[in-house]
Amino acid sequence: MTGTQFQQLSADLRMLAKTIPLHWGYVQNNENDRLINMFSCHTHQSLEDAIRDLPDDIKAYFRRRWYLWQCAQCDEHLFCENDGVTHNPNPRDQSYDIDIFGRYKFDIKGTVVPRDMRGDITSLLKDPTPMVRFFYDKQSRGVRYNNQNRLFVVHHSFVSQEREFFLRCAWETKRKAYAEFVRAIDSLRFIQYANCDATVIFILEAERGKAQYSIDGK
Numbered sequence: 001m002t003g004t005q006f007q008q009l010s011a012d013l014r015m016l017a018k019t020i021p022l023h024w025g026y027v028q029n030n031e032n033d034r035l036i037n038m039f040s041c042h043t044h045q046s047l048e049d050a051i052r053d054l055p056d057d058i059k060a061y062f063r064r065r066w067y068l069w070q071c072a073q074c075d076e077h078l079f080c081e082n083d084g085v086t087h088n089p090n091p092r093d094q095s096y097d098i099d100i101f102g103r104y105k106f107d108i109k110g111t112v113v114p115r116d117m118r119g120d121i122t123s124l125l126k127d128p129t130p131m132v133r134f135f136y137d138k139q140s141r142g143v144r145y146n147n148q149n150r151l152f153v154v155h156h157s158f159v160s161q162e163r164e165f166f167l168r169c170a171w172e173t174k175r176k177a178y179a180e181f182v183r184a185i186d187s188l189r190f191i192q193y194a195n196c197d198a199t200v201i202f203i204l205e206a207e208r209g210k211a212q213y214s215i216d217g218k
Helices: 003-019 044-051 056-080 115-126 129-138 143-147 161-168 171-187
Strands: 085-087 098-100 104-112 150-157 191-193 196-207 210-215
Touching: 003 056, 003 161, 044 056, 056 085, 056 098, 056 104, 056 161, 056 171, 115 129, 129 150, 129 191, 129 196, 150 161, 161 196, 171 196, 171 210
Parallel strands: 104 150, 150 196
Antiparallel strands: 085 098, 098 104, 191 196, 196 210
């Protein structure tokens, strides 16, 4: 992704944030995924063209999935703006997304705080280990997914759950968070679990429209 492509896509995603379904409707599954080649849809209009004849509930599924995929592409781009960070050159290799200084490889996972943990965010900010364990145990499919070092970008709004999609598009806050993460990486602690190293960057909203971040271990 070039800088120009990022500027256009990130602006489009911010505009689309209020239209994306909050819930999947379906668990992500191969049967639905085979209905279209979502990864060939690089613009919102191309997605809408591809899903035009599908049932409304399946359209909602693809709109959410496409949106999250494109936000992930933007997150990876923002990391790679920093010196020493490179993107995995092999698009078929799912073992990692970014390489930092040739020493740290992470699969980036944009997500939210699990429902049952939202009552005590303060504790998670101090120690997100229970949440990281949940992500590995409950959101992984297959052995290969458990062999990835992961950087979880966790979005949480204290204002409203629906604000998740606006936080996913808090690009300037994310740019600052990712730059600080890269600068500090040698001094950060990592959570060891499932034979992997994991860490968390929280993107938070305590006051409507004002995003902030917190880097675990810093």
